[in-house]
Amino acid sequence: MTLLQTRNLEVGYRIPGAGLLSKPRILPIVHNVNLTLHPARTLGIVGESGCGKSTLGRALIRLIAPTAGQVLWDGVDMAEMPPQTLRLRRAELQIIFQDPVAALDPRMTLARIISRPLATFEPGLTRAALTQRAVLALQQVGLSADFAHRYPHELSGGQAQRVGIARALIGKPRLIVCDEPVSALDVSIQAQVVNLLMDLQDSVGLALVFISHNLSIVRHISHDVMVMCLGRVVEHAPRDAFYARPLHPYAQALMLAVPEPDPTRERHRIGQSLPGELPSVLNPPAGCVFASRCPIVQPRCHAERPELRDFGGRQAACHFIEA
Amino acid sequence: MADLSPLALQLRRFRANRLAMVSLGLLTCIIFACFFGPYAFPFSGEDADFDYISARIDLFSPHPFGTDEFGRDLLVRVLEGGQVSLTIGFLGALVAGGIGVLYGAVAGYAGGRADSLMMRAVEILYGFPYVILVILLSLLLGGGNVALFAAIVFTLWLTPAVIVRAQAQSLAKREFIEAARAGGMTPRQIVLEHIVPNCAGVVIVYGSLLVPEVILAESFLSFLGIGIKEPQASWGNLIQAGVSEMETDLRLLLLPGGLLAATLFCLNFIADGLRDAFDPNDR
Amino acid sequence: MPLTPTTANLLSVRDLVVSFRLPGGAMTAVDRVTFDVKPGEVLGIVGESGSGKSQILFSLMGLLAANGSVGGQAVFQGQNLLGLTPAALDRVRGVSLSMIFQDPMTSLNPYKRVGDQLAEGLRVHQGLSKSDAWRSAVKMLDRVRIPDAANRARRYPHEFSGGMRQRVMIAMSLLVRPALLLADEPTTALDVTIQAQVLDLMAELAREIGTAIILVTHDLGVVARLCDRVIVLYGGRIMEQGSAEPLFINPVHPYSQGLLAATPRLTDALTPRLGTIPGTPRSGGAMLPGCPFAPRCTVKIAACETTQPPLTAITPDRHAACHLTGAP
Numbered sequence: 001m002t003l004l005q006t007r008n009l010e011v012g013y014r015i016p017g018a019g020l021l022s023k024p025r026i027l028p029i030v031h032n033v034n035l036t037l038h039p040a041r042t043l044g045i046v047g048e049s050g051c052g053k054s055t056l057g058r059a060l061i062r063l064i065a066p067t068a069g070q071v072l073w074d075g076v077d078m079a080e081m082p083p084q085t086l087r088l089r090r091a092e093l094q095i096i097f098q099d100p101v102a103a104l105d106p107r108m109t110l111a112r113i114i115s116r117p118l119a120t121f122e123p124g125l126t127r128a129a130l131t132q133r134a135v136l137a138l139q140q141v142g143l144s145a146d147f148a149h150r151y152p153h154e155l156s157g158g159q160a161q162r163v164g165i166a167r168a169l170i171g172k173p174r175l176i177v178c179d180e181p182v183s184a185l186d187v188s189i190q191a192q193v194v195n196l197l198m199d200l201q202d203s204v205g206l207a208l209v210f211i212s213h214n215l216s217i218v219r220h221i222s223h224d225v226m227v228m229c230l231g232r233v234v235e236h237a238p239r240d241a242f243y244a245r246p247l248h249p250y251a252q253a254l255m256l257a258v259p260e261p262d263p264t265r266e267r268h269r270i271g272q273s274l275p276g277e278l279p280s281v282l283n284p285p286a287g288c289v290f291a292s293r294c295p296i297v298q299p300r301c302h303a304e305r306p307e308l309r310d311f312g313g314r315q316a317a318c319h320f321i322e323a
Numbered sequence: 324m325a326d327l328s329p330l331a332l333q334l335r336r337f338r339a340n341r342l343a344m345v346s347l348g349l350l351t352c353i354i355f356a357c358f359f360g361p362y363a364f365p366f367s368g369e370d371a372d373f374d375y376i377s378a379r380i381d382l383f384s385p386h387p388f389g390t391d392e393f394g395r396d397l398l399v400r401v402l403e404g405g406q407v408s409l410t411i412g413f414l415g416a417l418v419a420g421g422i423g424v425l426y427g428a429v430a431g432y433a434g435g436r437a438d439s440l441m442m443r444a445v446e447i448l449y450g451f452p453y454v455i456l457v458i459l460l461s462l463l464l465g466g467g468n469v470a471l472f473a474a475i476v477f478t479l480w481l482t483p484a485v486i487v488r489a490q491a492q493s494l495a496k497r498e499f500i501e502a503a504r505a506g507g508m509t510p511r512q513i514v515l516e517h518i519v520p521n522c523a524g525v526v527i528v529y530g531s532l533l534v535p536e537v538i539l540a541e542s543f544l545s546f547l548g549i550g551i552k553e554p555q556a557s558w559g560n561l562i563q564a565g566v567s568e569m570e571t572d573l574r575l576l577l578l579p580g581g582l583l584a585a586t587l588f589c590l591n592f593i594a595d596g597l598r599d600a601f602d603p604n605d606r
Numbered sequence: 607m608p609l610t611p612t613t614a615n616l617l618s619v620r621d622l623v624v625s626f627r628l629p630g631g632a633m634t635a636v637d638r639v640t641f642d643v644k645p646g647e648v649l650g651i652v653g654e655s656g657s658g659k660s661q662i663l664f665s666l667m668g669l670l671a672a673n674g675s676v677g678g679q680a681v682f683q684g685q686n687l688l689g690l691t692p693a694a695l696d697r698v699r700g701v702s703l704s705m706i707f708q709d710p711m712t713s714l715n716p717y718k719r720v721g722d723q724l725a726e727g728l729r730v731h732q733g734l735s736k737s738d739a740w741r742s743a744v745k746m747l748d749r750v751r752i753p754d755a756a757n758r759a760r761r762y763p764h765e766f767s768g769g770m771r772q773r774v775m776i777a778m779s780l781l782v783r784p785a786l787l788l789a790d791e792p793t794t795a796l797d798v799t800i801q802a803q804v805l806d807l808m809a810e811l812a813r814e815i816g817t818a819i820i821l822v823t824h825d826l827g828v829v830a831r832l833c834d835r836v837i838v839l840y841g842g843r844i845m846e847q848g849s850a851e852p853l854f855i856n857p858v859h860p861y862s863q864g865l866l867a868a869t870p871r872l873t874d875a876l877t878p879r880l881g882t883i884p885g886t887p888r889s890g891g892a893m894l895p896g897c898p899f900a901p902r903c904t905v906k907i908a909a910c911e912t913t914q915p916p917l918t919a920i921t922p923d924r925h926a927a928c929h930l931t932g933a934p
Contacts, residue, residue, distance in 0.1 A: 016435070048797035063505055087507040095505050103498040106329055107520050116516075117506035149326050156886045157655075167502065186654035186887055187824060191868035191880035198879060213798055216870040220880060243872065257802035259827025261869050263851040266831040270809050273802035275751065277767055293799075 003074070003175055003207050004037040004060060004093075010068035011052070011059040026067055029055045029281065031231045033069075037175060040201055042208040044222030044239070046215055046254070050281045052231040053211045057177045060209060061093040062086065091121040091171030098180035100160035104152040111148040114138065114167045121171045137166035141196060158189035165196065175207040182217065194221055215258045219243050227251045230278060230289040237314035247316040250290045288318070296320055333524070336600040343596025346589040353586055357405030360398075368400035369554050380574060389574060391564070401579050404556035408583070411472055411557075412538035419476045419537070420530040423483025428518045430484070431491025432510065442488065445481050453478055457540075458549055471550055475540050483529060490525045491518050524601035531594035535587045542583060558583045616682070616786055616818050617643040617666075623677035624661045624670065624842075634893050635661045637842040638678070640917070643786065648812065648819045650833030650850065652826060652865075654887045658842040659822045663788045667705050668695045683785065701731050704779035708791035710771035714763040720747070721759030724778055731782055746777040750807055769800035773807060780811050787812065789821045793828060805832055826869050830854060838862045841888040841898025844917055848924035859926045860906075861899045897927070905930060 012028040030052040037043055045053045058064045060071060062078050071078045073093065078086065097103040104113050114137050115130040125133070135145045141162040152160060161181060168176050178197065182190040198221060200206050212218050218225060225242045227235040227250065235248040246252050253274045259266060276293040279285055285292065287302040294301065300319055308315040327335070337343060361367065371394040378389045388398040430441040457474040464470035494500060495518070503513050538558075544550030545559025546566075553560060558579045565576030624636035636658040643649050653659040665676045666687055680687040683702060687695070699705075707713045715723055724743035728734045734742065740759070747755035750773040763771060772792060779787055789808070793801040809832055812819050821832060829836055830850060837847040838861060846859040857863045867881025885902040894900065896911040903910065909929045917927040 014435075048799060058501075061505065063501060087509075090505060090507040093505075095502070097498040097502065099498055103502050105499045105503075105517055105521070107523075109328075116503075116508075120507035151326065151328055153329060154326070156889065158886055164502070167506075171506075187826070187865060188654060188868050188883035189886065191870075191882045194870075195879045195882060214870075215798070216872050219872060220870045220876065253799055255872060257799045258872055259802075259805070259825065259831045260872055261826035261830050261854055261866060262871075263830040263854050265873075266827070269802075269831060271806050273806045274799055275803065277769060277800065 001038065002036050003039055005072045005075075006033055006035050006060070006069065007072070008069035009033040009056070009059060009066050009071060011055050011064055012067045027282065028067065029231050030059065033233055035226065035236070037207050037209065039174065039207050040205045041224070042201065042210055042222045044218035044225045045209060045211045045228060046213060046218050046225065047228035048213055048254075048278070050230065050278065051228040052281075053228050054179050056228070057095070057179050057209055057211045061090070061095055061175070061177055063095065087120060091117070092174045093177075094168035094171070094173040094175070095177040095179065096161065096164045096168055096181050098183055100157055100164050100181075100184065101152055101155065103164050104155075104160060106152050109149050109151060110134070110138070110155075110163055113152075114163065114170055117167065117171055133170060134166070137170050138163075140169060140200075141166045156189075157185045158192060161185065161193050162196070165193075165200075169200070169204075172204075173206065175209070177209045177211070179211045180213070181210075183212065183214065190217065197221065215254055216260075227254070230281065230284055232289050233308060233315075233317065234290065235314075235316045236308065237316075241314055247311060247314070247321050248290075248318050249294045249296055251316075253293070253295075330523070333600045337596050340596040340599060342592050346592035346596075350586065350589040350593065353405070353582065353589070354409060357402045357409060360402045364396065364399050366396060366399065368395055368403040368556055371395055377572065388578060391575060392568075397575065397578055400556045401558070401561060401582060404558045404561050404579060405582060405586075407551055407555065407557040408538050408541055408559070409586070411475070411541045412534050415472060415476050415479065415537035415541075416530060416533040419480040420483050420526060420533055422476070423480040424487050424519060424522060424526055426480070427484040427487030427489075428491045428514050428522060431488040432495045432514050432518050434492070434495065438488070438492075442485075445484055448478075449481055451478075454544075454547075457544060461549065468551065468555075471541070471544065475537055475544075479533060479537060479540070483526065483533065486525055486529050487522050490522045494518055494521055528594065528598045528601050531590065531597050535590040535594075538583070538586065538590075614645075615642040616645045617820075618681045619662075619666075619678070620681075621678035622662065622665065622680060622688075624658065624665050625675055625677075626671065627673045627675075631892065635674075635842055636665070637893055637898075639839075639842075639844055641837055641844070641847065643818050643820060645785065646812075646816050646818050647835065648809075648821060648833045650829035650836045651820060651822045651839055652824065652829050652836060653839035654824055656841065656888045657839040659839050660790050662839075663705065663790050663820065663822055667699060667703065667788060668692070669705075700727055701782055702785045703788070704782065704784040704786070705788040705790065706772070706775045706779050706792050708794050710768050710775060710795065713775050714771060716763050719760055719762055720766070720774055724759070724774070724781060727778060727782055742781065743777075746781050747774070749811070750774070750777045751803075752777075769796055769804060772796060772800075772804050776804070776807060776811065780815060780817065783815050784817055787817050787819045789819055791823055792821070794823070794825070801828075808832065826854075826865065838865070842893070843898050843914075844925070844927060845899060846924070846926045846928075847917075848921075852923065858920055858924065858931050859928050860903050860930070864902075864904075897929070 009030065010028060010032060011030040012026040014024040015027050016024050033056060035043065045056065047053045055064065059066050062071065073089065081089065111131050111134040114134040118125055118130055118133060131148060135148055138145060138147050143159065143162055155163065182193050185193065194217060197208060201208060210218060210221050219239065222239050224238055226233055227248065229250050235246065235251045246255055256269065256272060274293055279292055287305050291297050291301040306317045306319045308317045311321065366372065372390060373394050375386050375390045376394045377392050378384065378386055380389050386396045390396055426441065430438045456478055460474035460477060461470045464473055500513060500517060503517055541550055541557060542559030542562065545557045546563045550559055551557035561579035562576060565579060568575045620640050622636055622639045625632050625634045639662060651659045651662060664670050666680055670676065676688050678688065721740060721743050724746060725739035728739040728742055729736065744755050744759050747759055752758050752770060752773060766774065793804050796804060805828065808819065823829060833850050835848065836850045836853050838845045838859065840861050845861045846853065846857065854866065857866055864881065864883040868883060870880055883902050888898060896913055897915055900906050900910040907929060915927045915929045917925050919925050920931055
């Protein structure tokens with residue numbers, strides 16, 4: 001059963017035109033993404049800064065409108081939904097953010113922050129009922145009821161992220177996009193939040209899109225992995241196959257670059273970093289996005305952009321992969 | 324920290340500021356005196372007392388601070404003038420601030436072309452010479468106090484609009500606004516429930532400077548003769564009358580002038596205190 | 607590989623205390639920390655937020671905030687850094703003691719060209735002429751693999767990417783060939799592949815110049831890649847310290863064990879859930895009477911909450927502060 005599907009999804013930003021009346025041009029950020037999401041499954045999206053993963057995440061729940069292509073929810077194109085329907089559907093498509101404290105309105109109590117979406121999704125609830133639902137959501141994320149009347153400035157990063165999750169849960173969502181949800185948290189707290197998300201997936205059947213630059217965390221929580229570079233998908237594979245053997249040179253470089261808490265293994269990795277930097281998003285290359293840094297680059301790579309090809313249940317975009 | 328809202332914390336910081344609190348107290352006294360003081364006297368500021376023309380300060384006479392050349396009690400006139408100046412000041416700041424906040428919040432949150440157009444309009448209005456604009460509006464609206472009030476507000480809402488628009492722009496990018504959109508809130512709901520309340524700090528700080536600005540504007544205009552007209556008193560026209568008698572009778576200048584100065588000082592210290600208390604850098 | 611260890615320590619820190627005067631009372635950020643750094647070695651200080659790790663570096667460099675105060679000693683090249691006058695400290699800083707910071711965006715002067723900022727240090731501290739200093743600066747930029755160094759030196763910081771700015775910072779700090787480099791989370795703000803480049807660069811240059819490094823980070827992987835020895839810090843106190851490899855393979859302190867269990871791996875077997883440490887890291891307030899980790903420790907005993915465990919030697923190479931590990 002497919003929850004969400006994208007077809008040739010493109011997302012870009014409007015850059016205002018030079019004069020007051022000239023047309024804005026569109027700077028493309030995400031190119032040609034095709035993915036499907038299923039209940040109780042996690043898609044991990046990895047990439048470095050500028051790869052477009054956050055933009056993609058927001059486009060999946062239509063916080064940003066795509067500039068081309070389609071996003072289908074339950075088989076219905078979200079662009080075709082009337083505004084009121086879309087507004088109510090948002091209960092099912094939620095998001096949590098990288099900076100947990102900035103994601104909460106500093107002037108509202110936690111109860112109000114968490115229950116506010118219900119005023120849109122389930123209008124007519126009394127103040128008492130709203131608080132009651134907020135308390136239930138707090139308990140669902142492991143926070144006690146007396147957090148209800150606290151303010152965001154009183155919370156630690158981990159607690160704030162739990163509140164964000166509670167708010168996302170209030171409308172009984174079927175999908176939550178997690179945009180670097182633990183990058184700003186301490187290691188011991190990251191583990192708590194990741195475990196919480198996995199517990200919720202098990203208990204409620206939540207689908208997750210987990211966006212992160214941290215390959216190790218993505219490995220832990222994902223069923224499928226998608227690697228992005230400069231707005232394009234360069235590899236898309238089931239988790240175990242991917243981590244056992246990444247096919248795309250960029251994915252391989254990422255794996256090698258991630259430092260592991262294992263000195264014996266790490267000693268051998270010193271001096272193996274990939275030189276150079278990726279080109280800017282504003283000036284993408286004509287051929288393969290990774291050509292400027294790829295260790296196995298050939299002339300063909302600069303001229304012709306590789307398409308995603310199938311390699312038995314997984315895909316990668318490179319001219320020179322042996323299956 | 325036992326569940327104090329950010330607003331409560333900021334007010335507590337304000338209360339700890341001695342100078343601001345003293346100023347607040349003094350200002351309250353002045354306001355009280357202006358609105359209730361005249362009741363202590365059997366006459367109003369417009370009643371001419373022919374027994375006491377241009378009387379000097381004599382604390383034991385019926386007119387403790389003397390009278391002007393028409394026999395009108397100076398103290399009562401100054402207090403009644405204070406009623407006018409303070410009312411226009413606070414009400415004007417409230418209305419100008421209110422208009423500015425809404426305008427700025429909408430422009431800042433909307434962004435894009437709407438924001439450009441709205442701010443171009445503001446910039447054009449900024450370019451008008453202030454006094455001429457007030458005179459024109461006063462004439463257009465048929466003179467009188469209401470027209471004066473409207474004219475002052477019309478020129479003074481611009482700065483709050485610009486300030487709130489900047490604040491709204493930076494707020495619009497914050498994650499909790501994205502979260503609000505993900506929660507299905509309409510732009511109108513977002514502006515009213517999230518943007519405007521989070522501009523409160525900025526508005527309070529600059530709004531508190533708006534009050535002395537309005538009072539000074541009215542005083543200046545009345546001083547020039549295009550504001551509050553005789554026989555109604557305001558600090559501005561009282562000061563004008565006092566200036567023309569400066570050589571002979573300093574008292575006519577000092578009483579209204581002194582009270583105006585004291586009020587402005589208090590307002591400025593209060594604004595300083597509010598600025599310290601609501602400092603956005605302390606988030 | 608570091609130089610052959612000599613008996614003389616480059617830096618000896620004894621009972622370092624850092625505290626801050628806050629409106630609500632005093633707050634101890636670092637509580638009697640003691641460690642040594644040998645010439646040429648790379649020491650990692652790892653901890654979460656509130657552990658005080660950055661404050662250790664700031665106190666050595668004399669960069670504490672106005673409401674902070676230090677106690678204890680830090681003997682560097684025969685002098686106690688904590689007791690130096692500002693003038694005397696200036697003769698050490700930027701000469702034999704350098705520091706690089708976490709945020710490459712704000713560490714460089716945006717109004718000066720990059721080459722000028724590099725050359726300035728040489729002119730001031732080594733008395734080089736303008737042209738000699740510029741030449742050395744360009745050479746150093748090239749050394750840290752900034753492409754087209756001669757032209758890039760004429761550009762301004764905002765024209766460089768984050769990774770390149772961090773490399774410029776490294777160039778600036780190593781240009782004077784310091785004996786000790788303090789690095790405060792130098793790669794935290796960088797992308798993964800850029801982080802790898804910067805770490806490699808630091809390792810390479812340190813080896814070449816013989817600089818010792820104190821690297822502060824929250825990332826255990828970074829410590830594993832770069833560091834010879836590790837200090838695990840929590841709540842301002844050292845929980846465990848020793849050579850990196852044995853410590854990672856066999857941590858003895860419950861906090862170190864918890865941290866390693868909570869760190870997800872790329873290659874080891876997957877567990878259904880990540881190991882966690884309950885509760886939240888310490889955030890301000892007075893020091894607890896017992897072990898700072900006690901509120902979160904799953905194996906604590908009664909003594910843990912009343913008496914602070916001293917840092918004792920488990921083996922000659924490993925020290926831990928825990929009542930349960932017991933001295934030999």
